[in-house]
Every structure is written in structure tokens, then in C-alpha cells.
Amino acid sequence: MSSQDERARQQLIDLAAEFYDQFASGEVPEMTLPTRTKSNIEYDEDSGVWVYGDRTSTRSANSVQGARKLLKATYTIDFLARQLEEGRSSTLRELYYLSESWDADEAAFSSQDESNQLVEDLEIVSEVTREDFHMRPEESGATLMGPLELREQTRRGEREIHCQEDVGEGGYQIPNNPDTIDFLDHDIDFILCVETGGMRDRLVENGFDTEHNALIVHLKGQPARATRRITKRLHDELDLPVVVFTDGDPWSYRIYGSVAYGSIKSAHLSEYLATPEARFIGIQPEDIVEYDLPTDPLADSDVNALESELDDPRFMTDYWEEQIELQLDIGKKAEQQALASRGLDFVTDEYLPTRLAEMGVL
Amino acid sequence: MSSQDERARQQLIDLAAEFYDQFASGEVPEMTLPTRTKSNIEYDEDSGVWVYGDRTSTRSANSVQGARKLLKATYTIDFLARQLEEGRSSTLRELYYLSESWDADEAAFSSQDESNQLVEDLEIVSEVTREDFHMRPEESGATLMGPLELREQTRRGEREIHCQEDVGEGGYQIPNNPDTIDFLDHDIDFILCVETGGMRDRLVENGFDTEHNALIVHLKGQPARATRRITKRLHDELDLPVVVFTDGDPWSYRIYGSVAYGSIKSAHLSEYLATPEARFIGIQPEDIVEYDLPTDPLADSDVNALESELDDPRFMTDYWEEQIELQLDIGKKAEQQALASRGLDFVTDEYLPTRLAEMGVL
Numbered sequence: 172m173s174s175q176d177e178r179a180r181q182q183l184i185d186l187a188a189e190f191y192d193q194f195a196s197g198e199v200p201e202m203t204l205p206t207r208t209k210s211n212i213e214y215d216e217d218s219g220v221w222v223y224g225d226r227t228s229t230r231s232a233n234s235v236q237g238a239r240k241l242l243k244a245t246y247t248i249d250f251l252a253r254q255l256e257e258g259r260s261s262t263l264r265e266l267y268y269l270s271e272s273w274d275a276d277e278a279a280f281s282s283q284d285e286s287n288q289l290v291e292d293l294e295i296v297s298e299v300t301r302e303d304f305h306m307r308p309e310e311s312g313a314t315l316m317g318p319l320e321l322r323e324q325t326r327r328g329e330r331e332i333h334c335q336e337d338v339g340e341g342g343y344q345i346p347n348n349p350d351t352i353d354f355l356d357h358d359i360d361f362i363l364c365v366e367t368g369g370m371r372d373r374l375v376e377n378g379f380d381t382e383h384n385a386l387i388v389h390l391k392g393q394p395a396r397a398t399r400r401i402t403k404r405l406h407d408e409l410d411l412p413v414v415v416f417t418d419g420d421p422w423s424y425r426i427y428g429s430v431a432y433g434s435i436k437s438a439h440l441s442e443y444l445a446t447p448e449a450r451f452i453g454i455q456p457e458d459i460v461e462y463d464l465p466t467d468p469l470a471d472s473d474v475n476a477l478e479s480e481l482d483d484p485r486f487m488t489d490y491w492e493e494q495i496e497l498q499l500d501i502g503k504k505a506e507q508q509a510l511a512s513r514g515l516d517f518v519t520d521e522y523l524p525t526r527l528a529e530m531g532v533l
Numbered sequence: 534m535s536s537q538d539e540r541a542r543q544q545l546i547d548l549a550a551e552f553y554d555q556f557a558s559g560e561v562p563e564m565t566l567p568t569r570t571k572s573n574i575e576y577d578e579d580s581g582v583w584v585y586g587d588r589t590s591t592r593s594a595n596s597v598q599g600a601r602k603l604l605k606a607t608y609t610i611d612f613l614a615r616q617l618e619e620g621r622s623s624t625l626r627e628l629y630y631l632s633e634s635w636d637a638d639e640a641a642f643s644s645q646d647e648s649n650q651l652v653e654d655l656e657i658v659s660e661v662t663r664e665d666f667h668m669r670p671e672e673s674g675a676t677l678m679g680p681l682e683l684r685e686q687t688r689r690g691e692r693e694i695h696c697q698e699d700v701g702e703g704g705y706q707i708p709n710n711p712d713t714i715d716f717l718d719h720d721i722d723f724i725l726c727v728e729t730g731g732m733r734d735r736l737v738e739n740g741f742d743t744e745h746n747a748l749i750v751h752l753k754g755q756p757a758r759a760t761r762r763i764t765k766r767l768h769d770e771l772d773l774p775v776v777v778f779t780d781g782d783p784w785s786y787r788i789y790g791s792v793a794y795g796s797i798k799s800a801h802l803s804e805y806l807a808t809p810e811a812r813f814i815g816i817q818p819e820d821i822v823e824y825d826l827p828t829d830p831l832a833d834s835d836v837n838a839l840e841s842e843l844d845d846p847r848f849m850t851d852y853w854e855e856q857i858e859l860q861l862d863i864g865k866k867a868e869q870q871a872l873a874s875r876g877l878d879f880v881t882d883e884y885l886p887t888r889l890a891e892m893g894v895l
Contacts, residue, residue, distance in 0.1 A: 259738070259877065260738060261735075261873070261877055262731035262734065262735070262870065264731050264868070264870045264873075265731065265735070265870055265873040265877060268827055268868075268870055268871050268872075268873040268874045269873050269874065269876075269877070271827050271874040272874050272875065272876065307731070307734055309729065309730050309731050311703070311730045311753075314706055323701040323702070325701055325702045326702065326738065326740075327697065327698075327743075330698075330699070330700065330701050332699070332700075332701065335689065336689075336692075337692070337694070337699065338692065338694075338706070339685040339687055339692050339694065339705070339706060339708050339714075340685070340687045340688065340708040340709070340713075341673070341705075341706025341707060341708045341709075342706055343701070343703075343706075344676055344700070344701060344703025344704055344705075344706050345703060346701050346702040346703045347702070347703075347734065351702075352701075367671065368671055368673045369624035369626050369627065369669070369671050372624065372669055372709065373623075373624070373627070376621070376622060376688065378688075381689075391673075465630055465633050506626070506630075508624065508626045508627055508630055509630050510630075511623070511626075511627040511630040511631050512630045512631065512633040512634050513634065514631075514634065515621065515623055515627060515631070
């Protein structure tokens with residue numbers, strides 16, 4: 172076992188030992204967790220990301236339902252500890268199905284939501300990430316293209332890969348656990364995270380990564396944890412600016428938000444996943460007006476989402492209030508590929524260089 | 534321009550010339566296409582795939598709406614011909630937005646469905662694939678892992694990549710147009726196409742590709758054209774058996790169907806995309822019974838989909854009728870990861886070797 176695996180295993184065993192001690196001293200075993208709702212996330216000035224506040228919820232064995240939850244937790248801890256000992260890994264979905272094979276029928280999960288939530292609970296209480304438990308997501312990481320040379324530690328040995336010279340046009344596929352990667356060398360000036368595959372391909376075809384020494388990270392919609400993690404590591408370890416380029420609609424602002432500030436669901440991991448210095452490059456509502464982009468009208472669900480963002484602590488800045496209010500006012504949204512209405516090169520010759528200069532990145 | 538690009542351009546120009554000649558000889562210009570519905574696809578014995586039948590539909594300029602359709606077609610032909618001359622490419626979405634910049638306002642597409650359909654129409658009439666027009670999909674291709682060495686022709690030069698030794702755990706990312714790939718060398722005994730990322734990762738972790746000389750193709754749900762195309766090329770050029778491993782539900786059988794027989798939407802491309810020799814390995818309804826897998830009950834929509842498959846010419850075989858009727862009878866479906874209920878290694882130690890032996894592949 173690596174020292175990281177050994178530490179993860181120990182944290183899990185400690186948790187089980189705590190239940191044991193509670194039993195031994197005649198207490199009803201329980202597990203206390205931060206309450207995981209929007210009203211209980213708050214801005215942490217030190218780390219610059221949103222974290223859980225002080226409100227907590229308790230899972231106690233003082234009811235049959237609560238006792239069953241702790242039983243499932245101990246079986247899961249046992250499985251994860253053995254998985255770490257054996258140097259194996261599994262998916263969240265496999266854990267759900269595996270629970271059917273456990274000897275206590277009561278320990279089987281009744282839905283995958285339940286097993287997913289338990290793994291998140293264990294992450295929070297043990298302060299070990301799911302990746303360090305060797306739990307893989309279903310969602311796959313996205314791709315990188317740019318002047319970066321890295322070394323990935325795989326089960327089949329080390330691989331040294333240059334993310335322009337050693338990959339096809341599809342780019343380098345980010346592995347499920349990007350902490351298996353070391354950055355060896357680079358010539359990157361900034362990281363450009365891109366929401367859609369169509370725009371990612373446009374930037375690669377137009378050679379934007381070579382012309383501007385940009386590392387293009389394809390977010391593929393709402394980014395997987397692996398994608399957010401590698402973005403954060405690139406920022407922190409290589410000291411590089413990060414900009415996020417998405418569609419101009421409320422769902423895409425949340426994609427930016429999850430890169431920059433973390434999400435409610437994974438606020439316990441903000442310091443591991445979020446890049447608070449990441450900045451939003453567009454499509455901004457003001458771009459829709461300025462460049463007269465082709466648009467769609469806001470649907471009711473878009474309006475609701477924008478209004479709920481005005482109440483979201485992650486978007487409570489002058490910049491976002493102004494942009495969101497402008498968007499509610501014009502009643503329109505635009506996709507990043509709508510820039511093609513001004514020609515296929517407009518995005519790389521005009522739009523991005525202008526925005527990057529405004530933001531002081533270029 | 535490459536000779537392939539030159540041919541694609543010429544086919545497009547010929548099409549425009551046809552409209553011109555119709556005008557010149559005083560005819561109302563029109564374009565005739567096969568009718569694209571399920572009742573008009575039929576089995577082609579020579580190629581072993583489903584193709585369009587004899588029924589046709591005509592797009593004629595004898596109405597304002599029809600004339601507008603042909604106007605849009607000529608503008609699109611003009612754009613595609615120039616794109617080929619300049620060695621560039623674009624996405625279907627970019628085409629839709631670009632049409633806003635055309636000088637005839639009437640030529641702008643009113644929705645992306647309309648521009649997508651026109652590109653498909655042009656594929657059918659010109660007998661050139663979208664990839665050869667240099668139109669990229671939004672959907673990205675999936676990944677390969679296995680004993681295959683290939684050369685990809687990229688815009689940045691040639692790349693030689695071994696799909697085990699030169700890639701990370703994420704595998705080799707299939708490019709949008711896999712016809713830029715040459716197969717150099719391999720040690721593959723069979724191709725295993727896998728629906729879900731979780732199962733793909735399980736097979737890679739368990740070293741199934743190295744132990745059995747399997748090339749693992751991740752389908753990522755309903756496979757992109759690039760994924761189906763490379764599967765077909767691997768089968769045809771390297772003479773390798775192909776098996777498809779999906780969940781055990783009607784939607785997954787359609788995933789198998791699209792690999793093996795093509796889809797209604799792209800029946801004009803069956804000979805380019807479909808691998809009629811591809812065989813279904815599971816999850817079979819009989820596996821659900823035999824291995825007592827964890828299941829979910831069939832929803833009404835599942836039952837309807839199964840019943841519609843009984844009427845689908847692609848599934849009119851004794852094998853599929855038996856399996857589908859068994860599934861309707863038991864009223865259950867199972868995911869491929871449900872095999873984990875018998876342990877994480879059951880799929881690689883037991884299930885797949887047994888099925889591959891039954892099928893005569895191992």
C-alpha cells in the first residue's frame with residue numbers, strides 16, 4: 172500500500188473504531204455531519220471557496236432506520252478498507268450492486284442514491300476524498316490539449332505524454348484520478364476551460380493552443396470531478412491563470428461556478444476541487460448585446476434559474492448581478508458556437524483575444 | 534486538396550449543376566430522396582445491413598417552402614465546397630449559426646434540426662459522408678484500449694500511438710474522423726465494445742485487454758458515428774470478431790443494433806458505419822434469470838420499446854424474439870454492472886469467458 176492508501180485506510184478504520192468505542196461506553200452510536208443545503212454553505216475567506224457552515228445533522232442508531240444507516244456505513248468501510256489493502260478500485264455503481272452480496276441483508280443499499288450519499292458522508296467525516304478510497308466515478312474525465320508534458324502513473328507502469336505531440340486530435344484523456352499525474356514541463360501561458368466539444372474542436376482546429384500557449388481543457392458540460400481537480404492542480408502547481416468559456420445561459424454560469432467555487436453537493440471538497448481564481452470569459456449577456464449574437468428566448472426555467480443565482484452566494488458579486496440582471500432584461504440566451512454567425516475565425520481572431528486582453532491575461 | 538476532398542467537392546458541385554440544368558431546361562428544380570421512415574428500411578442481403586427501400590420523397594421548388602429548401606441547399610453546398618477548398622472543417626451547429634451571416638436572409642436555417650437534416654440529405658444525394666464534407670459532430674468519439682498500434686494523421690502532423698503503451702488509463706481518444714487513422718500493427722484477438730464507462734474501467738483495471746488480447750472500445754451509451762466507423766474498419770481491415778456488451782434493457786439492444794445494423798436515421802450510411810457481423814454478448818434476459826442478477830422492473834416505456842423491437846426488422850431473428858419475449862415475461866431489466874453483485878471479478882473471470890466460449894470467440 173502507498174502511504175496515501177495507508178492513510179485513507181487508517182481514517183476509515185478510525186471511523187469504525189469510533190462507533191465501537193461509542194458502543195463500548197454504552198452510548199448510542201452516531202455520526203455528525205454538516206447540513207448539506209444551500210443555506211448552510213458560506214464563503215471561507217482564507218481559502219476563497221464556499222464551504223459548509225456550522226449547522227450539522229446527526230445520523231444516530233436511536234431508530235431502526237438510523238441503525239441501518241450505520242450498519243451500511245460499517246459494511247462499506249470494511250469493503251473500502253479491503254479494497255485499499257488489495258490495491259483495487261471500483262465504481263459507485265459497483266458498490267451499490269456489491270452490497271447485495273454482503274452477508275447481512277439489512278446492509279444492502281436500497282438505491283444508488285443511498286450508496287452515493289453514504290460515500291459522500293464518509294468523505295466528509297474521514298476527510299479523505301472518494302478518489303483516495305479508490306472509488307471511480309461513472310462520469311469520465313474530459314481531455315487536455317496544449318503545451319504540457321506530464322507523467323501518468325498507470326497500473327501498467329509510467330507513461331510520459333506531451334499533450335500536443337503525443338496525442339491525436341482528440342487530445343489527452345484525463346484519467347479518473349488525476350492525482351496519478353505529475354507535471355513534467357510546460358510552455359503554457361493560461362488555461363482555457365471550454366464547455367462544449369464543438370468549441371473545443373474549433374479552438375484546436377484554429378491552432379489557438381499553439382498560437383497563444385493555451386492549455387485547452389474540455390469541460391464536456393458540467394465537469395467531472397477529475398476535470399475540476401486537474402484544473403485546480405494546474406492552477407496551483409504551475410501558477411497559471413484559468414479562464415472558463417461557456418454558453419451564455421444560467422446553466423453554464425453554474426458550470427463556471429462549479430469550477431471556481433465548488434458545488435453544494437461537494438462543498439466538503441472545495442479546497443480539493445475548486446479554483447477560486449478561475450475567471451469567467453463568456454459568453455456574457457453583454458456580449459449578446461454587443462455582438463448581436465443569434466439567441467434563443469429565455470424559457471421559464473431559465474428565468475427561474477437566473478433568479479435563483481441572484482440568491483446564490485457564489486454569484487453575489489457586482490459583476491454577476493449586473494450580467495444576470497441584463498440577461499433577465501433582454502430575455503435572451505446564446506450559445507458559444509453562436510459566435511460562428513460572424514465567421515468561423517471570429518472566436519479565435521477577435522472574441523477571445525479581446526476578452527483576454529480586457530481581463531489582463533494576454 | 535486531397536483527392537478525397539476533391540471528389541467530395543465535385544459531387545457537391547454536380548448537385549448544384551443539376552439544379553442549374555433543371556432551371557435552364559425550364560423544369561421546376563427538385564431533389565429526390567429515399568423516404569426516411571422505419572417502414573422504408575429493408576435488409577440488403579449483399580451487404581448484410583439495413584438500407585432504405587424504394588419509396589422516395591421529392592423536395593421540389595413548386596412551393597415557396599420547397600423553393601426555400603433548395604435555396605438553403607445551394608448556400609450550404611457553396612459553403613461546404615469552399616470549406617473543402619480551404620482544408621477547413623466545422624460543426625453542424627456552426628453551420629446553423631453561420632447561415633445567419635449569408636447574404637440571402639431566406640437562406641438562414643430556422644432551427645438546427647433543419648440544417649442537420651439538410652446535411653443528411655446532401656450525404657444521401659451526393660453519396661459523400663458528412664465526415665468527407667469536413668463536418669464534425671458535437672458528439673465526441675469514445676476511447677480505445679488494447680494491443681493496437683496506429684498512425685493518426687492530424688493537422689499537426691502524424692502521430693504513432695500504441696493503444697496500451699502510449700496512453701494513460703483513459704485510453705486513446707478516437708478522433709472525429711477516424712478515417713485519418715491507419716492501423717500499423719496489432720495483437721488483437723477480438724473487439725469488445727462496451728456500453729458504460731464503469732464497465733470499461735472494470736475491464737481495464739482487471740487487465741482483460743492484456744489477458745485476452747481484446748481491444749476494448751468504449752461506446753459511451755449510444756455510440757457516436759466515429760466510434761461505429763472505427764469499429765467497422767477494425768472488423769473489416771483486420772478481420773476481427775466484434776462483440777457488443779451492454780446493459781440488459783431495450784435501449785441497450787438498440788445500441789447493439791446501431792453498431793450491427795445501422796440506424797433508421799443513418800441507413801444511407803450503413804455500409805460505412807455498420808458491422809453486421811457484430812454479435813451481442815449480453816446482458817441477455819436469460820443471464821438475468823441464470824445469474825439471478827439484481828434488477829429493476831420494466832417501466833411502461835421499456836415494455837413499449839421491447840414491443841416495438843419485435844416489429845423492428847433489425848430484431849426479427851429467433852434469438853432476439855426469444856430474448857425479448859423472455860424479458861417481457863419476467864418484467865425485469867439489469868445493468869451490466871449488476872454483475873458486481875457476484876464480486877468485482879465475476880465479469881472477467883466467469884461471465885465474459887463463458888459467453889465468449891459459447892459464441893466460439895475464445
